[in-house]
Amino acid sequence: MGEKTTTAKSIQPVQNKNFEPEWFVDRKLPWWSYFAKRWLKAGPLPKHVAIIMDGNRRYARTHKYGSVIEGHSRGFTQLTQVLDWCRELGAIEVTVYAFSIENFKRSDEEVQGLMKMAEKKFEKLLQERVKLEEKRIRFRFFGNLKLLPIKLQKLMAEIEWITKDFEQGYINVCLAYTAQDEIARSMEYIRRGVQKGLLEEDDINEWLVSKCLDTRKSFDVDLLIRTSGENRLSDFMLWQCSNCYLHVVDVLWPEFDFSHLYKAFLAFQKNYRPIEELNYVIREDVSEKAKEKSQDFLDWMEKDRETYTLSLLES
Ligand code: FPP
Ligand code: MG
Numbered sequence: 001m002g003e004k005t006t007t008a009k010s011i012q013p014v015q016n017k018n019f020e021p022e023w024f025v026d027r028k029l030p031w032w033s034y035f036a037k038r039w040l041k042a043g044p045l046p047k048h049v050a051i052i053m054d055g056n057r058r059y060a061r062t063h064k065y066g067s068v069i070e071g072h073s074r075g076f077t078q079l080t081q082v083l084d085w086c087r088e089l090g091a092i093e094v095t096v097y098a099f100s101i102e103n104f105k106r107s108d109e110e111v112q113g114l115m116k117m118a119e120k121k122f123e124k125l126l127q128e129r130v131k132l133e134e135k136r137i138r139f140r141f142f143g144n145l146k147l148l149p150i151k152l153q154k155l156m157a158e159i160e161w162i163t164k165d166f167e168q169g170y171i172n173v174c175l176a177y178t179a180q181d182e183i184a185r186s187m188e189y190i191r192r193g194v195q196k197g198l199l200e201e202d203d204i205n206e207w208l209v210s211k212c213l214d215t216r217k218s219f220d221v222d223l224l225i226r227t228s229g230e231n232r233l234s235d236f237m238l239w240q241c242s243n244c245y246l247h248v249v250d251v252l253w254p255e256f257d258f259s260h261l262y263k264a265f266l267a268f269q270k271n272y273r274p275i276e277e278l279n280y281v282i283r284e285d286v287s288e289k290a291k292e293k294s295q296d297f298l299d300w301m302e303k304d305r306e307t308y309t310l311s312l313l314e315s
Contacts, residue, residue: 011126046222055228055252069113095172136168142214143177157312179238186212198297
């Protein structure tokens with residue numbers, strides 16, 4: 001992000017002994033996890049795991065919680081564990097579907113409750129910055145973020161900013177996201193690129209579209225997990241999951257434990273085909289010369305996205 005000296009400043013890290021972490025909690029793995037890890041490491045591992053976390057409200061109802069938000073809150077706790085487990089099992093990148101554009105149609109109470117919860121959890125993440133810096137995990141937010149409350153947008157910009165150089169692991173949180181919207185936003189950048197004279201119509205191909213998506217810096221998705229037994233993609237990562245292995249589990253998200261994740265990794269190994277070869281075959285066909293030709297456009301797009309992040313940090 002250039003030579004600008006902008007720093008994340010609004011939330012200070014907390015390090016006293018009474019502080020209760022929520023994102024980076026030291027939890028014990030089951031005793032057999034050592035053998036599970038050894039077994040998995042002998043085969044191919046999914047580098048990038050995408051997750052549709054479904055079933056929080058049914059969980060809240062089944063457990064007679066006072067509100068569905070308590071189900072989402074249980075879902076958040078489960079998410080922090082699953083993120084740890086994915087790292088333990090060797091995945092480098094995890095993308096989770098936390099809120100779709102469709103979810104804005106839910107009751108005001110639920111939408112506001114989820115927004116407030118996200119706000120609190122992201123403030124907490126900034127307070128857990130010391131651990132974040134130790135683990136060197138980069139956080140990115142995918143989606144039409146301008147649809148979210150401004151306070152949330154600022155917190156997300158701050159988290160992205162302080163983690164932008166980390167490369168030990170990648171966590172992508174999809175908020176105000178649908179795959180169709182992501183592809184449409186990508187096409188809108190391309191339209192503006194043509195209008196500005198940075199691209200010609202003939203420069204448009206699959207490779208270029210993939211370079212304009214939220215996932216443009218991500219690994220290919222290898223494994224997509226969906227909980228609650230629903231066999232639907234719910235407009236999630238449609239472009240990126242065209243060749244990945246899909247694993248549907250018939251448990252509600254807050255019940256998705258280490259054994260379910262282990263089984264998903266095993267199923268991936270069992271069904272493993274040379275996904276890397278299948279993926280992006282056409283994109284690799286694009287010549288270096290054509291890629292170079294689009295570089296000015298891609299640089300401009302990146303700057304435009306950075307300007308938005310910087311404006312949030314500085315406001
Ligand atoms: C789907 O279950 C879940 C959601 C729409 C929200 C998921 C959010 C979290 C797990 C918390 C993430 C929080 C942060 C800060 C990243 P559902 O509501 O569709 O439940 P149902 O299928 O039983 O109706
Ligand atoms: Mg659902």
